Amino acid sequence: MTTRLIGAPVARREDARLLTGRARFIDDIALPGMLHAAVLRSPHAKARFTRVDAGAALALPGVHAVLTHEDLGPANAPMPLLNDNPGFIHPRMHRALAPGQVRFVGEAVALVVADSRYLAEDALDLIEVDYAPETPAVDLVAAAEEGAPLVHDDTDSNVACRTVDASGDIERAFAEADFVLREELRPERGAAQPMEARGVVARYDQSLASLTVWDTTQAPVSARGVIADKLGMPEAALTVIAPDVGGGFGVKIMLVYAEEVLVPFAARLLGRPVKWIEDRREHFVGSNHERLMVHRIEVAATGDGRILGIRDRFLYDSGAYCPYGPINAECAQAILPGPYMIPAVHSEFLAVYTNTPIVSPYRGAGQPHGNFVTEMAMNHVARALGLDAAEIRRRNLVRPEDCPWDTERIFQGNTPFIHRDSDYPAQLETALEALDYAGVRRGQPAEREQGIHRGAGLAFFVEGTGIPPYEGVEVRVEPTGHVHVATGYPSQGQGHHTTLAQIVAETLGVAPEMVVVESGRSDRFAWGVGTFASRAAVVGGNAALGAANAVRARALELASEELEAAAEDLEMANGAVHVKGAPQMAVTLAALAQAANPINTLAAGSEPGLRAADYFRSSDVAIASGVHGAVVVVDAATGMVEIERYVVVHDCGVMINPTIVDGQILGGTAQGIGGAFYEKLRFDEAGQPLVTTFMDYLIPTAMEIPPIEIHHMESRCSLNPLGVKGVGEGGVIPAAAAFCGAVEDALAPFGARVRAHPLDPPAILAMIEGRTAP
Amino acid sequence: MDAARRTVRVTVNGESHEKEVEPRLLLSDFIRHEAGLTGTHVGCEHGVCGACTVLLEGAPVRSCLMFAVQAEGASIETVESLADGDALHPLQEAFRREHGLQCGYCTPGILMTLKPFLAANPEPTEAEIRQALSGNLCRCTGYQQIVAAVRRAAAMLRAEAP
Ligand code: FES
Ligand code: FES
Numbered sequence: 001m002t003t004r005l006i007g008a009p010v011a012r013r014e015d016a017r018l019l020t021g022r023a024r025f026i027d028d029i030a031l032p033g034m035l036h037a038a039v040l041r042s043p044h045a046k047a048r049f050t051r052v053d054a055g056a057a058l059a060l061p062g063v064h065a066v067l068t069h070e071d072l073g074p075a076n077a078p079m080p081l082l083n084d085n086p087g088f089i090h091p092r093m094h095r096a097l098a099p100g101q102v103r104f105v106g107e108a109v110a111l112v113v114a115d116s117r118y119l120a121e122d123a124l125d126l127i128e129v130d131y132a133p134e135t136p137a138v139d140l141v142a143a144a145e146e147g148a149p150l151v152h153d154d155t156d157s158n159v160a161c162r163t164v165d166a167s168g169d170i171e172r173a174f175a176e177a178d179f180v181l182r183e184e185l186r187p188e189r190g191a192a193q194p195m196e197a198r199g200v201v202a203r204y205d206q207s208l209a210s211l212t213v214w215d216t217t218q219a220p221v222s223a224r225g226v227i228a229d230k231l232g233m234p235e236a237a238l239t240v241i242a243p244d245v246g247g248g249f250g251v252k253i254m255l256v257y258a259e260e261v262l263v264p265f266a267a268r269l270l271g272r273p274v275k276w277i278e279d280r281r282e283h284f285v286g287s288n289h290e291r292l293m294v295h296r297i298e299v300a301a302t303g304d305g306r307i308l309g310i311r312d313r314f315l316y317d318s319g320a321y322c323p324y325g326p327i328n329a330e331c332a333q334a335i336l337p338g339p340y341m342i343p344a345v346h347s348e349f350l351a352v353y354t355n356t357p358i359v360s361p362y363r364g365a366g367q368p369h370g371n372f373v374t375e376m377a378m379n380h381v382a383r384a385l386g387l388d389a390a391e392i393r394r395r396n397l398v399r400p401e402d403c404p405w406d407t408e409r410i411f412q413g414n415t416p417f418i419h420r421d422s423d424y425p426a427q428l429e430t431a432l433e434a435l436d437y438a439g440v441r442r443g444q445p446a447e448r449e450q451g452i453h454r455g456a457g458l459a460f461f462v463e464g465t466g467i468p469p470y471e472g473v474e475v476r477v478e479p480t481g482h483v484h485v486a487t488g489y490p491s492q493g494q495g496h497h498t499t500l501a502q503i504v505a506e507t508l509g510v511a512p513e514m515v516v517v518e519s520g521r522s523d524r525f526a527w528g529v530g531t532f533a534s535r536a537a538v539v540g541g542n543a544a545l546g547a548a549n550a551v552r553a554r555a556l557e558l559a560s561e562e563l564e565a566a567a568e569d570l571e572m573a574n575g576a577v578h579v580k581g582a583p584q585m586a587v588t589l590a591a592l593a594q595a596a597n598p599i600n601t602l603a604a605g606s607e608p609g610l611r612a613a614d615y616f617r618s619s620d621v622a623i624a625s626g627v628h629g630a631v632v633v634v635d636a637a638t639g640m641v642e643i644e645r646y647v648v649v650h651d652c653g654v655m656i657n658p659t660i661v662d663g664q665i666l667g668g669t670a671q672g673i674g675g676a677f678y679e680k681l682r683f684d685e686a687g688q689p690l691v692t693t694f695m696d697y698l699i700p701t702a703m704e705i706p707p708i709e710i711h712h713m714e715s716r717c718s719l720n721p722l723g724v725k726g727v728g729e730g731g732v733i734p735a736a737a738a739f740c741g742a743v744e745d746a747l748a749p750f751g752a753r754v755r756a757h758p759l760d761p762p763a764i765l766a767m768i769e770g771r772t773a774p
Numbered sequence: 775m776d777a778a779r780r781t782v783r784v785t786v787n788g789e790s791h792e793k794e795v796e797p798r799l800l801l802s803d804f805i806r807h808e809a810g811l812t813g814t815h816v817g818c819e820h821g822v823c824g825a826c827t828v829l830l831e832g833a834p835v836r837s838c839l840m841f842a843v844q845a846e847g848a849s850i851e852t853v854e855s856l857a858d859g860d861a862l863h864p865l866q867e868a869f870r871r872e873h874g875l876q877c878g879y880c881t882p883g884i885l886m887t888l889k890p891f892l893a894a895n896p897e898p899t900e901a902e903i904r905q906a907l908s909g910n911l912c913r914c915t916g917y918q919q920i921v922a923a924v925r926r927a928a929a930m931l932r933a934e935a936p
Contacts, residue, residue, distance in 0.1 A: 011870055011871060011873075012870070012873065014878070015869070015870040015875060015878070016862065016870070017878075018875055018877075018878025018881055019853075019856075019857075019862060019866040019869055019870060019875065019878070019881060019885070020813070020853065020854065020856070020857045020862070020866065021811065021812065021813015021814070021852065021853040021854040021882055022813070023813075023878060024812075025812070025815070025879065027806070027812070027816070028806075028812035030807070030810075118796065118798065118799070192913075193913060194877070194879075194913055195815075195817045195823060195825060195877070195879040195880050195911060195912065195913050195914075196815070196817065196877070196879045197817075244877075244878070245877065246815070246817075246877045246878070246879030246880075247876075247877045247879060247913050247914055249913070279819055280817065280818040280819060280820065280823075281820075492877055493875075493876030493877030493878065493879075493914050494876065495876070659873045660873065662873070662919070663873050663876055663914075663915060663919055666915060666916035666917075666918045666919065667876060667913070667914045667915050667916045668916075669916055670915075670916030670917065671913070671916075693818070693820050693822070694818050694820065694822035694823055694911065695820065695822060699911050699913065701907065701908040701909075701910075701911065701917075702903075702904040702905075702907035702908055702910075702917040702920070702921065703904050703905065703908045705916050705917050705918070707900075707918060707921075708916065708918060731916075
């Protein structure tokens with residue numbers, strides 16, 4: 001019998017190194033002769049310059065080079081556009097170093113390479129740039145207007161992209177409506193802020209004319225392609241390795257950031273290893289942001305609370321460039337109907353340039369925004385119609401008997417978004433029961449008399465996971481009996497090595513300790529896309545299963561010759577293949593691997609080795625889903641909110657490792673709560689960032705995050721052999737709506753409506769006093 | 775800039791280190807790059823995240839908020855001191871079993887914060903645990919599995935105590 005490992009809460013193989021200080025994060029890499037880089041960043045949101053005077057900096061002993069755009073040549077060509085969109089009007093990408101014009105505070109202008117980081121920073125202070133500041137476009141709404149200062153002078157407007165996405169007959173929906181809700185909803189700007197910022201180390205090997213780049217990227221294989229192109233090198237001469245990475249959440253994938261070109265460029269130029277480590281203040285401006293959108297919606301409903309249609313026009317802040325394309329806006333659009341059967345949806349967005357740092361996905365990539373819009377709209381329609389927030393959801397959910405239900409919406413990667421394999425009504429009832437929703441409702445009248453403001457909020461989510469195109473995994477049995485598993489996508493804490501080992505060990509009947517996993521190195525496995533969009537377990541996990549199954553079939557074939565038994569009469573366990581019911585008639589995998597790589601003749605048509613690579617091609621999004629429920633108490637005197645209960649009902653299909661799944665949900669939910677009440681990036685009118693430290697950007701601590709109760713509903717996904725749906729983002733997506741819904745429910749006697757997040761005590765006090773939020 | 779270098783002598787994890795350093799060198803950089811103990815991490819360098827926490831004469835400090843020269847003559851403990859060879863410290867073992875870490879970047883600082891905390895308070899309540907953790911940011915876990923790990927570690931340490 002093979003031991004069941006898939007589904008077991010196996011402790012992580014990654015942990016011992018991380019717990020003992022033996023891990024190797026980017027800044028832990030020390031190479032002989034290594035130099036240190038620092039980036040000169042623009043202090044202006046918009047300015048031109050003609051001269052970068054590095055004379056004094058270069059005169060400083062220990063400074064080896066100062067690079068400006070003029071030194072880069074073709075390496076300074078604009079970065080690629082990662083996601084095209086038919087609605088693009090003016091795609092504009094950043095370059096490694098700004099060529100005479102800067103467009104946000106933080107944009108890279110020069111790179112200093114010196115003996116130490118301290119010295120490199122000293123040299124930054126000595127560089128003189130003759131900036132001529134210009135009026136920037138900072139506010140999203142103002143930037144979208146005609147006549148606004150232009151972020152890119154060669155365009156006639158700041159609108160980068162205009163895209164309409166429509167399904168159903170929207171005119172009819174509004175013609176038939178008994179009630180129309182109109183409002184503006186606004187999730188504010190935030191950022192992923194992993195605890196480790198970014199970093200790059202590069203080493204050039206003069207003898208082989210090859211480069212090794214260690215990079216905190218979520219996509220080493222894809223980054224290799226861009227870096228090779230910029231440096232004019234064959235991909236074959238470039239190895240990109242993602243070492244241990246201290247959290248990613250989207251911000252560590254862009255393809256590529258300036259430093260991912262600059263550091264390898266400098267290492268090749270100087271013939272010495274170069275390291276660049278981003279500090280936290282740099283990270284606040286030098287790495288990407290997310291979240292700000294302004295949605296103007298109209299919702300058509302019947303008198304009994306059926307939603308007939310949503311019309312949404314929204315602005316999406318792209319920041320100064322759009323290398324990632326308007327992917328967040330696309331995902332917000334796609335996710336708009338949520339788990340509800342809404343016959344008509346018409347949405348149109350304008351992606352708008354502003355003189356602020358670039359915006360790219362942060363965990364959820366636009367889905368938290370779309371979710372906030374729909375879930376708050378549900379609450380507000382319910383209030384207008386005198387319905388309960390649970391009841392309006394119940395009346396609109398897609399039911400299992402309706403499935404497969406094609407939303408006619410297109411998700412990231414050009415995939416259809418089709419509901420299947422989930423039971424939304426059951427999720428709702430589970431959440432209501434777990435939350436004691438009825439109890440909260442019953443208690444409210446008496447509590448309100450006593451001045452206690454307790455409220456409950458509900459927010460559904462559906463999440464597109466396991467998106468295309470593919471990932472690949474190679475499984476190879478060594479003659480030592482070890483099983484080597486290699487893939488291109490890296491980890492930033494998700495425990496992929498553990499889950500991949502579970503899948504492969506179970507399939508091959510070997511002890512997990514015998515499985516060696518390597519990931520995120522382009523020299524081990526050079527095909528793949530990267531770790532994002534909750535796709536690793538779905539796409540990578542199923543590729544691992546496919547490769548392990550192929551190795552298994554080959555092992556059984558070889559063993560059946562060896563043991564003179566039919567393959568059907570064999571089974572695999574304990575690192576060997578044996579005859580069923582006769583464990584002594586066995587041959588080890590090690591021996592089979594040896595036999596598969598003979599020293600004399602290799603049979604015609606056969607390949608050496610006991611190994612296989614497999615690619616899981618995804619063509620359809622696996623939809624993970626669930627409900628978050630929160631009970632909060634609002635202090636009407638201070639505007640503070642206490643979260644009393646927080647319940648997550650979650651369906652990510654088969655769980656390969658339930659403990660890791662819980663970790664993903666808990667961490668994501670905490671990020672969602674942070675975005676709902678604490679975290680906000682602000683700029684002044686000149687485009688100066690006002691939030692560049694953890695003193696101002698309030699990441700929640702253990703005191704702010706409540707205990708979270710998780711209820712799993714494990715309905716197998718029919719789209720892949722493992723039966724999994726992704727789990728990375730279901731924690732974060734609905735958290736803001738659940739929190740804000742609970743707050744407005746608590747403040748219902750004041751007629752409170754939440755239309756923006758993060759909330760903060762002043763905003764809450766304003767709602768209590770009946771003012772519009774500041 | 776070309777500040778006179780100064781000699782710093784400190785004991786880290788029982789081993790003495792003597793180095794000529796610039797007076798402005800942060801203690802965190804000294805530990806990581808001069809002593810070569812890279813288990814101590816740096817998340818903000820402005821004293822908020824707690825990733826750089828080490829024990830200085832047994833008390834937790836943020837090594838990014840001190841200059842190495844200020845630690846002259848002191849005894850420092852870092853995360854590398856916790857395990858005994860391959861045998862994990864109960865705190866480490868508890869974190870492993872409760873999935874108290876994901877990327878592990880914040881973890882060394884959290885472990886070093888908790889060691890003296892549990893020594894002083896062997897049977898903490900959940901509220902006390904959360905309070906003790908409140909100076910350490912973790913972006914991955916949402917803290918719940920960390921809290922569970924602390925509870926387990928406390929029980930393991932109590933069972934071990936004579
Ligand atoms: S690095 Fe020292 S507190 Fe953040
Ligand atoms: S485990 Fe990643 S920051 Fe805490």
